Amino acid sequence: MSKYDSGLDLCFSALGDPTRRKILERLARGEATVSELAATHDMALPSFMEHLKKLEAAKLITSKKQGRSRICTLSPTAFTPARDWLSEQSTIWEGRLDRFDDYIQTLMEERSK
Amino acid sequence: MSKYDSGLDLCFSALGDPTRRKILERLARGEATVSELAATHDMALPSFMEHLKKLEAAKLITSKKQGRSRICTLSPTAFTPARDWLSEQSTIWEGRLDRFDDYIQTLMEERSK
DNA sequence: TTGATACTTAGGTATATGTCTAAGTATGAT
DNA sequence: ATCATACTTAGACATATACCTAAGTATCAA
Numbered sequence: 001m002s003k004y005d006s007g008l009d010l011c012f013s014a015l016g017d018p019t020r021r022k023i024l025e026r027l028a029r030g031e032a033t034v035s036e037l038a039a040t041h042d043m044a045l046p047s048f049m050e051h052l053k054k055l056e057a058a059k060l061i062t063s064k065k066q067g068r069s070r071i072c073t074l075s076p077t078a079f080t081p082a083r084d085w086l087s088e089q090s091t092i093w094e095g096r097l098d099r100f101d102d103y104i105q106t107l108m109e110e111r112s113k
Numbered sequence: 114m115s116k117y118d119s120g121l122d123l124c125f126s127a128l129g130d131p132t133r134r135k136i137l138e139r140l141a142r143g144e145a146t147v148s149e150l151a152a153t154h155d156m157a158l159p160s161f162m163e164h165l166k167k168l169e170a171a172k173l174i175t176s177k178k179q180g181r182s183r184i185c186t187l188s189p190t191a192f193t194p195a196r197d198w199l200s201e202q203s204t205i206w207e208g209r210l211d212r213f214d215d216y217i218q219t220l221m222e223e224r225s226k
Numbered sequence: 227t228t229g230a231t232a233c234t235t236a237g238g239t240a241t242a243t244g245t246c247t248a249a250g251t252a253t254g255a256t
Numbered sequence: 257a258t259c260a261t262a263c264t265t266a267g268a269c270a271t272a273t274a275c276c277t278a279a280g281t282a283t284c285a286a
Binding site for chain 2: 243244245246247251252253254
Binding site for chain 1: 231233236
């Protein structure tokens with residue numbers, strides 16, 4: 001990844017991995033420790049921790065140390081920029097379709113003169 | 114990328130790159146040829162084409178050959194699974210039964226600082 | 227204080243990704 | 257027919273990613 005990462009780069013890239021989406025799906029149901037999260041993933045712990053680091057770098061989760069455990073929590077507002085970007089593209093596209101319909105309409109009117 | 118790519122893997126991974134998001138933003142305003150799209154990206158054409166291939170593999174765009182040009186079009190419905198996934202996670206989080214308890218917990222922690 | 231638990235760090239490997247140059251092929255214009 | 261245009265293919269390369277094992281460190285429990 002380049003040094004020009006925007007929030008959306010980190011966020012969408014983080015979401016592009018099934019292990020990480022599963023972690024988020026679990027955390028949407030409530031916070032959990034690293035080992036609780038890791039339990040359902042057949043992967044060495046350091047590998048699993050890398051996924052958590054990426055989620056945290058993307059600000060999709062936060063975590064804090066509590067005793068020897070680390071508790072991970074979903075940051076649900078972090079989804080907002082991604083959702084907004086997606087919605088905006090759809091909206092722009094739909095706006096274009098409307099304009100295209102208008103154009104056809106105009107053509108038809110011209111032709112019938 | 115593994116051979117177990119789901120649609121969401123491809124879609125979110127494709128969205129995780131700024132060049133590709135810019136392409137989509139341009140196409141939301143209307144279809145365009147490869148060279149029209151490439152014009153605003155300072156990159157060798159084969160490199161640029163790789164991005165288009167990923168967008169097409171993710172079904173975010175379609176393309177067809179017309180003469181010696183290739184015309185690319187946004188597939189706006191392809192955003193839907195991604196948007197739905199994001200919305201679902203937010204909804205689950207918001208619906209958590211113990212969310213109020215967490216809220217109180219956070220308040221208490223803030224107060225004791 | 228000793229051992230178990232829960233990460234954490236260090237370092238290694240294989241594959242994927244994002245870029246390039248050079249040399250194609252197919253089509254349009256003259 | 258010839259030349260320019262618009263991709264397309266082939267191959268190379270550096271960095272990133274996703275995984276691993278082995279060996280730490282910090283807490284907790286007895």
